[in-house]
Amino acid sequence: xxxxxxxxxPGSTSTKIAVFQNRKQIFFTNIKHLQEILEKFERIxxxxxxxxxxxxxxxxxxxxxxxxxxxxxxxxGLLKPIEGGVYRxxxxxxxxxxxxxxxxxxxxxxxxxxxVAKEIGKNIMAIIVDPTCMDEMEEIARISGMPExxxxxxxxxxxxxxxxxxFARNQSEKYEEINVxxxxxxxxxxVGAHRKGRIIDVNNGLNGDGPMSPxxxxxxxxxxxxxxxxxxxxxxxxxxxxxxGKGGLTGYLGxxxxxxxxxxxxxxxxxxxxIYDAMAYxVAKEIGxxxxxxxxxxxxxxxxxxxxxxxxxxxxxxxxVQHLGPVKTYPxxxxxxxxxxxxxxxxxxxxxxxxxx
Amino acid sequence: MGxxxxxxxxPGSTSTKIAIYSSNDLVFLKNIMHPTDELEKFxxxxxxxxxxxxxxxxxxxxxxxxxxxxxIIVARGGLIKPISSGVYEVNEAMKKDLRTGxxxxxxxxxxxxxxxxLCKSxxxxxxxxxxxxxxDELDEVGRITGHPLFKRISIFHALNQxxxxxxxxxxxxxxxxxxxLxxxxxxxxxxVGAHKMGKVIDVNQALDGNGPFSPxxxxxxxxxxxxxLCFEGKYSQKEILKMITGKGxxxxxxxxxxxxxxxxxxxxxxxxxxxIQNAMAYxVSKEIGxxxxxxxGKVDAILITGGIAYNKDFVDYIKKxxxxxxxxxxxxxxxxxxxxxxxGLRILEGEIEPLVYK
Numbered sequence: 001x002x003x004x005x006x007x008x009x010p011g012s013t014s015t016k017i018a019v020f021q022n023r024k025q026i027f028f029t030n031i032k033h034l035q036e037i038l039e040k041f042e043r044i045x046x047x048x049x050x051x052x053x054x055x056x057x058x059x060x061x062x063x064x065x066x067x068x069x070x071x072x073x074x075x076x077g078l079l080k081p082i083e084g085g086v087y088r089x090x091x092x093x094x095x096x097x098x099x100x101x102x103x104x105x106x107x108x109x110x111x112x113x114x115x116v117a118k119e120i121g122k123n124i125m126a127i128i129v130d131p132t133c134m135d136e137m138e139e140i141a142r143i144s145g146m147p148e149x150x151x152x153x154x155x156x157x158x159x160x161x162x163x164x165x166x167f168a169r170n171q172s173e174k175y176e177e178i179n180v181x182x183x184x185x186x187x188x189x190x191v192g193a194h195r196k197g198r199i200i201d202v203n204n205g206l207n208g209d210g211p212m213s214p215x216x217x218x219x220x221x222x223x224x225x226x227x228x229x230x231x232x233x234x235x236x237x238x239x240x241x242x243x244x245g246k247g248g249l250t251g252y253l254g255x256x257x258x259x260x261x262x263x264x265x266x267x268x269x270x271x272x273x274x275i276y277d278a279m280a281y282x283v284a285k286e287i288g289x290x291x292x293x294x295x296x297x298x299x300x301x302x303x304x305x306x307x308x309x310x311x312x313x314x315x316x317x318x319x320x321v322q323h324l325g326p327v328k329t330y331p332x333x334x335x336x337x338x339x340x341x342x343x344x345x346x347x348x349x350x351x352x353x354x355x356x357x
Numbered sequence: 358m359g360x361x362x363x364x365x366x367x368p369g370s371t372s373t374k375i376a377i378y379s380s381n382d383l384v385f386l387k388n389i390m391h392p393t394d395e396l397e398k399f400x401x402x403x404x405x406x407x408x409x410x411x412x413x414x415x416x417x418x419x420x421x422x423x424x425x426x427x428x429i430i431v432a433r434g435g436l437i438k439p440i441s442s443g444v445y446e447v448n449e450a451m452k453k454d455l456r457t458g459x460x461x462x463x464x465x466x467x468x469x470x471x472x473x474x475l476c477k478s479x480x481x482x483x484x485x486x487x488x489x490x491x492x493d494e495l496d497e498v499g500r501i502t503g504h505p506l507f508k509r510i511s512i513f514h515a516l517n518q519x520x521x522x523x524x525x526x527x528x529x530x531x532x533x534x535x536x537x538l539x540x541x542x543x544x545x546x547x548x549v550g551a552h553k554m555g556k557v558i559d560v561n562q563a564l565d566g567n568g569p570f571s572p573x574x575x576x577x578x579x580x581x582x583x584x585x586l587c588f589e590g591k592y593s594q595k596e597i598l599k600m601i602t603g604k605g606x607x608x609x610x611x612x613x614x615x616x617x618x619x620x621x622x623x624x625x626x627x628x629x630x631x632x633i634q635n636a637m638a639y640x641v642s643k644e645i646g647x648x649x650x651x652x653x654g655k656v657d658a659i660l661i662t663g664g665i666a667y668n669k670d671f672v673d674y675i676k677k678x679x680x681x682x683x684x685x686x687x688x689x690x691x692x693x694x695x696x697x698x699x700x701g702l703r704i705l706e707g708e709i710e711p712l713v714y715k
Contacts, residue, residue: 139632140632140635140636140639141639143570143610143632143633143636144570144575144576144577144578144579145569145570145571145574145575145576145577145578145601145605145606145609145640146570146575146578146600146601146605146609147609147610148586148600149578149579149582149583149586151579152579204579206581207579207580207581207582208503208579208580208581208582208583208584209577209579209580209581211503212501212502212503212504213503216503217502217503217504217507217580218503218580219502219503219567219577219579219580220502220503220504220507220580221502221507221508221509221510221562221565221566221567222565222566222567222575222576222577222578222580222583222601223461223564223565223566223598223601223602224507224565224566225507225580225583225584225587226583226587226594226597226598226601227594228506229583229584229587229588229594230587230594236584236585236587236588239584240581240584242504242506243503243504243580243581243584244581247503247504248503248504251503251504251505252501252504252505274497274498274501275501277498278498278501281498281499281501281651282503284650285647285648285650285651286647287650288646288647288648288649288650288651289643289644289646289647290643290646291646291649291681292642292643292645292646292678292679292682293639293642293643293646293678295677295678295681296679296680296681296682297681319653320650320651320653321650322654323653323654324649324650324654
C-alpha cells in the first residue's frame with residue numbers, strides 16, 4: 001500500500017518539508033519566511049499558525065494527496081529532559097511547547113505536525129523524534145571533578161540515532177541490542193556511546209568538552225583557562241566565542257571549511273596538516289575513551305556529519321581506531337531522512353512510540 | 358667497591374618522604390606527614406622550604422643518621438622547564454627556576470632546593486634531581502589544543518611512571534624501549550601516560566590541565582561552564598584555581614583527599630561516596646581508552662601504580678572497563694624513593710652521565 005510520511009523541520013528563517021514514500025523522498029521544499037513577517041510575532045510559538053498555513057499551501061500546490069499521508073513527523077525541540085526516541089505529540093507536549101523552557105524554532109516542529117495531522121484526517125499520528133533536549137546520560141558520566149559543574153548531555157541526537165539505527169538494520173540487528181560509538185562531525189563534533197539503544201555518555205561540544213571541531217575548541221587546559229578569564233584581556237563573550245564559533249580549525253587556520261584546508265594540505269602547508277591531524281587525533285581519543293564505557297564491546301564505530309565526506313579526515317581517524325571495532329562512514333547530516341526513517345519505523349511497528357508526560 | 362649511601366628526598370603535596378639507601382638496600386624510610394593547617398600557613402609553596410628542611414634534619418637526627426656519611430643526594434624535581442628524561446645536577450639555573458616555578462607551583466619544586474642546601478654542609482657531595490614532572494616527550498600532534506592561545510604541556514608523575522615501566526619491561530624480559538605501555542599513576546593527582554618505545558608521547562596534564570579528576574584535583578571541566586563560573590563574581594581567581602588543584606575531586610565532593618577514607622565510607626554503605634569513587638575510576642578508564650588510541654591499539658600492557666592501586670575494588674572497576682585493550686598489571690604504591698636512589702647509584706658508579714640543566 002502506498003503510505004506517505006510527511007516531515008516538518010522548522011529552522012530560524014525557513015521551514016523544510018518533505019514527503020517520503022517509505023524510505024524514498026518524493027517531495028522536498030525549503031520554504032523561506034520573510035524576516036519582516038516573522039518579526040511581527042512576539043514569541044516563536046506565535047509563529048505557529050502562520051507556518052502551518054504555509055506548509056499546507058505548499059503541499060496542496062505540490063499536489064500531495066492528503067489521504068495517503070499516514071504519519072506526520074516534526075523536529076523536536078526544547079522540552080523537559082527526556083530519554084530519546086519517538087514521542088507521540090500529545091496534550092502534555094503541546095502545553096510544554098506553548099510554554100517552552102527556551103525559545104527555539106525546533107519547538108514548532110511538534111506543534112505544526114500535530115495541527116497538520118489533525119487537518120489531514122482522523123487518527124493520523126503526529127510524532128517528534130530524538131529532540132535536542134534528550135538526555136540519557138548515566139549518573140556516573142555526569143560527575144565532574146568540581147561539584148559546581150555537572151557534565152550534561154547535548155548532542156546531534158537525531159542524526160546520531162538515525163545513523164545508528166541504519167547501521168543496525170544493515171547488520172540485521174536491533175539497535176536496542178547492540179553497542180555503537182557514533183561521531184557526528186559538522187561545525188561541532190559530538191561523540192556518543194550508544195549502549196543497547198541509549199546514549200549513555202557523550203561530550204558536549206557546545207560547552208567546551210571533547211575534541212576540537214571546525215568551529216569549537218572542545219576541552220581546554222583548565223588552569224590556563226581560569227588565568228585567561230581573570231587576565232582582564234578578554235571579556236566573557238570573547239572567551240565563549242573562542243569555545244564556540246572561533247575555536248578549533250577556525251582559531252588556527254581562519255576557516256571552518258574542510259575542503260579549503262585540505263587544499264592547503266595538498267599544496268604542502270605543514271601547519272594546516274598538523275592542525276587537521278590534531279582534530280582527527282582528538283576525535284579518535286574520544287572514541288577510544290568511550291570504548292571503555294562500553295567495556296570494549298563495540299559493534300561498530302560510525303562516522304557521520306558533513307566532515308564524513310572527507311576521505312582524508314576519515315582515514316586519519318580510522319587508522320587510529322579500527323582496532324576497537326569495524327568503522328563505517330555515513331556522510332552528511334540528513335535530518336529529513338532521519339525524521340522520515342523514524343516515521344517509517346513507526347508505521348512498520350519497528351519502534352516503540354512513547355508518551356510524553 | 359664499598360657501599361654507597363644515598364639520601365633521597367621527595368616532597369609531596371601533604372607529606373615529605375625521605376629515605377637512605379645503602380647502595381641497593383633501603384636502610385631508612387620515613388614519610389613525614391604535614392598537617393594541612395601547618396601548610397595552609399604558607400601563602401606559596403616555596404615558602405614551605407625552610408619548614409620542610411628543618412623537619413628533615415630533625416628526622417635524620419632522631420634516627421641517628423650522620424649526614425656526613427652521605428655520598429649523594431637525589432631529589433624529586435619540580436616544575437622547571439620541559440626537559441628530556443634523565444638525571445640532572447642541581448645548578449644555579451635550576452634553583453632559580455625551582456623558586457619561581459616556571460611552569461607552576463608544586464611541592465616537588467622544593468626537592469632540588471632542599472637537596473642543594475643539605476649538600477652545602479657535606480664536603481664533596483652533590484645534589485641531583487631525576488625524571489622531574491616536566492619530562493616532556495610529547496608528540497607534536499598531542500600538544501595541540503582546540504585554540505591557539507592554549508598549549509597542552511607535559512606535567513606528570515614521570516619518575517614513578519618511568520620506574521614502573523622499566524620494572525615491568527625487566528619482568529617480562531624486554532627492553533623498555535621496545536614495548537608500548539599505558540601507565541596509570543593514581544595518587545593525589547592522576548596521570549595516564551602513553552609510553553611508545555620508551556617515550557611518553559601523550560599524557561594528561563595532571564596538575565591543572567586535563568584528564569580524570571583525582572583525590573585533590575578537578576581534572577577536565579567543560580570549558581564553557583568554567584568560563585561562566587569565572588565571570589560569575591562568586592569566586593576569586595585564587596579560589597577557583599584551588600578548586601582545580603588542591604580542593605577538587607574527592608575533597609570537593611566528599612571532604613577528604615584520603616582515598617582510604619573514601620573506601621571506608623563506601624564500605625559503610627555511603628551511596629554518594631560510591632558514586633564519586635566509581636566516577637573517578639570511570640574517568641581513569643576513559644583516559645586509558647583515549648591513550649590506547651594514541652598507541653593505535655598496540656598496547657603490551659596497562660600498568661596501574663600509585664597509592665590508590667592498593668584499593669582492589671577501585672582497580673577491579675578499571676580492569677573491567679579496560680582489560681579488552683591489554684593485560685593489566687598492578688604495581689601498588691610508589692617506587693619513587695627507590696627510583697631516585699637507583700638513579701643516584703647509577704651516577705656514583707659512572708653508569709650514566711648527569712645531564713646539565715640550562
